[in-house]
Amino acid sequence: MSNLDDPKSNHQHVEPTRTEPTAPPVADVENQANSATAPPTSGFGFGGAAAIVQRWRREDLIKKAALALRVLALIFSLLAFLIMASNKHGDWKNFDRYDEYRYLLAIAILSTLYSLAQALRHVHELSTGRHLIQVQQRTSGLFDFFGDQIMAYLLISASSAAIPLTNNMREGVDNIFTDSSAAAISMGFFAFVSLALLAMISGYKISTQSYI
Numbered sequence: 001m002s003n004l005d006d007p008k009s010n011h012q013h014v015e016p017t018r019t020e021p022t023a024p025p026v027a028d029v030e031n032q033a034n035s036a037t038a039p040p041t042s043g044f045g046f047g048g049a050a051a052i053v054q055r056w057r058r059e060d061l062i063k064k065a066a067l068a069l070r071v072l073a074l075i076f077s078l079l080a081f082l083i084m085a086s087n088k089h090g091d092w093k094n095f096d097r098y099d100e101y102r103y104l105l106a107i108a109i110l111s112t113l114y115s116l117a118q119a120l121r122h123v124h125e126l127s128t129g130r131h132l133i134q135v136q137q138r139t140s141g142l143f144d145f146f147g148d149q150i151m152a153y154l155l156i157s158a159s160s161a162a163i164p165l166t167n168n169m170r171e172g173v174d175n176i177f178t179d180s181s182a183a184a185i186s187m188g189f190f191a192f193v194s195l196a197l198l199a200m201i202s203g204y205k206i207s208t209q210s211y212i
Helices: 026-037 046-085 099-128 137-172 176-207
Strands: none
Touching: 046 099, 046 176, 099 137, 099 176, 137 176
């Protein structure tokens, strides 16, 4: 018989092709391993650290500026006190004969003591990093804020009360007594400016204070 009659001869035997499993690329495996073991990243990075450092520098600068202003307030208050206390030249040229000058002297003494205590406290805090009196930071800031405002008000009040008296005296006569009075008034005004700036700094520190 011919091959045409054999039905098996019309079909060819085709073996199925085998697909060998391929290994993932080494780079992908390493990337997957690194992504699995890497810690989760947060939004806090170099920008947050730089912001903290900048804030520390700003706070340190504010503390140094406040200390410088307190030293100036101490010097001006002390000068106002010494000049007015020594302004005694006999007869009507004695400061203690005038209520305005006695008021200025009393406020100058009070401002000197206040500025001295505050300057010593700030020097201690800057040198040791600790508060001289263990109170909360907010309480300390409020004490500075209100204390500076009260002393500044008293100084400008005393200086303003002594200015008209001095001007009236200088219209009639200009001597060492009136010059010393004017110098004491000027020192009191400069002490007021220093304490007014300190009150502004204290208010800024309270408004930017963190309570976390």
